[in-house]
Amino acid sequence: MEDHTEETVHTEEQNSSLSTIGSYLEGIGKTPLLTKEEERELAKRIKEGKQKLIQLMRGSSDIINKNRELLVLFQKGGKLSKNFGDLDRNPDKVREMVDFLEHELPKMEKIASDRDKRKIKQILKEAVKVKSSCEADRKKMMEANLRLVVSFAKKYIGRGVSLSDLIQEGNIGLSRAVDKFDYECEKRFSTYASWWIRQALSRTIADQSRTIRLPVHIAYLLRKLSRVSRQLEQKLKREPTPEEIAEQVDFSPEKIRQMLGISQTTVSIDKPVGEEKNSSMIEFVSNTSIPPPVYKLAVDMLKEGVRELLEKVVKDPRELEILKLRFDLEEKGDYSLRQIGKEYGVSRERIRQIQERALKRLRAPAEERGLRGYLELLNSLRAEMQESYTE
CATH class of the missing domain: 1.10.10.10 (Winged helix-like DNA-binding domain superfamily/Winged helix DNA-binding domain)
Incomplete structure (x- = not known):
């Protein structure tokens, strides 16, 4: 009865996961693809919006640098760069700064002079508007290319990462491509984005391969042995022997000893070990290319x-x-x-x-x-x- 319940729960979880992915795929399938001209126009607006935000944030920095208390506030938030050169290379930082300004506006109003307050409010109002427009364009570019991510993600099925996780990581690569795409180049966006998506997926698979884990069916057998062991312990009022467990699950005592010696815990082979933590698990794995x-x-x-x-x-x-x-x-x-x-x-x-x-x-x-x-x-x-x- 307990086995049946566990299998039913597992099946329901799988069905739920498949249903979620199915709904997602159905949703993105309804989004129309972009023409080359539409891609170029969106990419142009995104780039111009990013440049406008950088310009506005640099304008706000002039005000902030003049006021020591405002400077301290921004430095504590970790949002202020000594020079704003890195904003060109990091669109996320630009967006974060706008969010930070918006969040900290009440504090800034208490610190800044009336003139500076008016300037900051004006800058922020324009920045929020540009950021909102820029994000809408990014969203449109992303949604029109989500099917591209799925097509690549499917090629990596069976490599130890679920399809939903592959899609999620591929979408991160797609997001990077949207930020990096140059609308003046002759390539279609899909061609350019393919490299970024593959990079994200490959990195995810590589990270997964540096983990020692048990196959699902072996983990299931271990759970079954654990359950039988607990039941026998309650019945016998002591810890059961491998021979007693073997009688219940139709395995030899020797195999029971082997199974009970296997840990279900997932262990990173990069995890520090030893009292001084100056060694890692990988140093004690003689050949990581040999299956456990x-x-x-x-x-x-x-x-x-x-x-x-x-x-x-x-x-x-x-x-x-x-x-x-x-x-x-x-x-x-x-x-x-x-x-x-x-x-x-x-x-x-x-x-x-x-x-x-x-x-x-x-x-x-x-x-x-x-x-x-x-x-x-x-x-x-x-x-x-x-x-x-x-x-």
Whole structure:
């Protein structure tokens, strides 16, 4: 009952996530794309708006620098630069300064002279208007290109980051492209933005790859073991032994010991370790390109499940042995039809016929469903391991 509840909750969470992404994709699909002329016009207005804001903020700095108390107020807020040269390279800082001026206006009115107050209010009023217009143009440029982000994000699925997170990071790259795009260049914005989006996605995948984490199915098994262990502890009034747990979950005691020795905690390999914190986890990982032992354990468990299922369905010893060799269930590697033919002293074609006959026996609905679940997990793990080796 508890297993069923947990699976139901997990399914509901997945459905909710898919529904949210589906609604998002439906929404952005309704936004019309921009023509080249529309892109250039928006980019021109954004650039001119940014330059106008920089000019206004520099004007406000002249007033602020003359008043020591205003200067202290801005320096405390960390919003004042000694020279405003970096504003050209950092549009976010310009927008932050406008927000800061607006927020701190009541304090400035108490400090500044009447003349300075009038000037600051005038500057701020114009700056808020320009910023609002600039943000509306940025929003239009962003929304018209959100589908571009999704198209790139989909290419990175299966790399350890959810689609929603990939889209979010890709949108950050798109935002940077909007700020950097030069309307006078001949490129279409989509061509220019592609580089920024890919950079954001690649950086996210790279950050993710520097984390050691457990596969989802192994984490699920650990939760199941933990639940069974708690139930036995309540029943026995003591901590259960691996043998007692093994009886409840149909695993060997040795596998239970292995599973209980695996931590579910995600650990950054850059995390400082040691009393003086002068070393990092990565120094103690001999080769980060080699998959962690948990993959080997998971593959062994899945292979064992597949072997047991085959042995129940395939009664002919030769057919059974051929399937085990073909699908690497005997820890000897994947044998080709030709290699197996040599083992049995028959042709490659004869082995293929025997294999097909054996596979037909697995096509009965019940056996097929059970075997498919095992093989999908096994193939998923193999893909993860292969990816770990190639990264």
